[in-house]
Amino acid sequence: MQDLENLYLRDKKYIADTYTRIKLEPDYGEGCYLTDANGDKYLDMYSGISVNLAGHSEESIVNAIAQQSGRYIHLSNNFICRPAVELAEILVNNSFAEKVFFTNSGTEANEAAIKLARKYGKSKAKEKAKILSAYNSFHGRTMGSLSLTAQVKYQESFKPLVGDIDYFEYNNAEDLEKKFSDDVCAVFIELIQGEGGIVQADKLFLEKLSVLSEKYDFLIIADEIQTGLGRTGKFLACEHFDIKPDVVTLAKGLGGGLPIGAALLGNRCKDIFSKGDHGSTFAPNPVASAAGVAALKIILEDGFLEDINKKHEYLVYSLKQLQNLYPEIIKDIRGKGLMLGIDAGEFAQIIKEKAFENKLLLNVTAGKIIRLLPALNISYEEMNKFIQIFNYIISEKI
Ligand SMILES: Cc1ncc(COP(=O)(O)O)c(C=O)c1O
CATH class of the missing domain: 3.90.1150.10 (Aspartate Aminotransferase, domain 1)
Structure with a gap:
């Protein structure tokens, strides 16, 4: 004591x-x-x-960590990393995704998705840079993700935030529509708000989001950092809902307890990032990747x-x-x-x-x-x- x-x-x-x-x-x-x-x-x-x-x-995660750390703990991204390739392959084979961008955490996965969305927008029109997210959301604490996290208690002390981000009321289809213009390049959404109190997106709201995505050309980015990887009884929570995300961000259990995050990239955005656009010294860490492979094997049994x-x-x-x-x-x-x-x-x-x-x-x-x-x-x-x-x-x- x-x-x-x-x-x-x-x-x-x-x-x-x-x-x-x-x-x-x-x-x-x-x-x-x-x-x-x-x-x-x-x-x-x-x-x-x-x-x-x-x-x-x-046990299998502990063993994967021991084995991988006995081989090598870190490589730079100049080398091919087998456990990272295996982890990406599992994610792609079990989702809508065609490619994966790895990060070290959830907030970094959202930062990657913000950059991706901005580049996507710019490829369509110079002003197409606006990102929308929901009030009461939680997307992380680095400046980009924090700017998406529309809660006073998280944002207030850290203003000014990243620009060209606007907010809609969660589950309010009318309000979502009001915030739209051709300048929107992405909408970030938690299909179930976790930090916000386990609040689920409703059908009408998601229908409106889908309709809007046909009218305006933007990316739907589902933040599944909390809902993903089996948590809701599906590999990804978006499988429960009538919505087709272009990007899904993941982290939490992706490394079997070790830090790793990912942005899963669908067909429309799998090649938006080109060499040098984004990167990380550490991600994807080989040991976290090996642990992640072991964890996902359990979930996919x-x-x-x-x-x-x-x-x-x-x-x-x-x-x-x-x-x-x-x-x-x-x-x-x-x-x-x-x-x-x-x-x-x-x-x-x-x-x-x-x-x-x-x-x-x-x-x-x-x-x-x-x-x-x-x-x-x-x-x-x-x-x-x-x-x-x-x-x-x-x-x-x-
Ligand atoms: C939905 C959601 N997005 C983003 C994050 C941030 O993830 P991290 O803490 O790994 O940066 C969290 C963390 O709780 C989360 O629940």
Whole structure:
């Protein structure tokens, strides 16, 4: 305890104070659990904010990391990197994409997509540079992605932002149309807003986006950094919706826990970037790529995605039973696959705190939404344990 307290103080002293820490120093992770130095096991219901798709320290991922780092850890982009080629091939073979541009993170994947969109626009007309994104969205924290992230709390201190970006109200087809002109080169959209509180795009809105894309020549860029790679029960969330993106951005679990991001490029934009247009010293890191190949092999195993949908049904059914008992606490349950939001209003934060006392790790987003993003291979036993602790906390009338 003394040691943990000391580490906590050193963390505060030496690391810039941009995150709120839970007072837990995990000793090791295994599947859906994190264990501390005392041997206390915590059930992790958000898997590193959706990074550890196959749970903590999954064996085939650990082995892939060990093997690849024994061969080489980094190459410059002057060389052919086998694990990167393999990762790109898996992404292309399982999606609409024809090529992949690799980055190190989600925000960088969106930065790449911004540059791509601007180059696409310029190839059509000099003024075609405007990019649209939604209010309440989250696209990352570097200046381009931040400029797309239309939330005052993220943007205000960092103005001026990147120019020629405008915002529409999510799920408001009329407002989207109002913002359009021939100058628009791209629309960025999260098909389910994650950070914004698990808010799903509706059918009419996406229909309007598709109609507009026939009238005006622009790229539809789906930010699937949170929704992609099986999280919603499909390899990409866009498969649930009647929408054909030109670009999908990915990161989170793409490297099996190691940092890597990607922009998946469809037919219309696969050759927009030419030599020297964009690049990175580090991306794609070979070890992250090898770990990513191992992670994607798990997600693409026969029946794995179908199982996610069954787990969704089971969790939603169990949570709805609790909602019937405690409607004043659980106001809404929403989401797809294993990306679920429980609207607990003013109770969300206290539930999170009580959960920690009961060795359950929960994440809260948008102030009032308990966001569940467990490992995709979570077992029924683990889901039952979550429901049991959650039930216990809310039945205590907090
Ligand atoms: C939808 C979405 N876009 C972009 C990002 C930024 O990704 P990163 O933190 O890897 O830069 C996130 C991260 O949470 C995200 O959820």
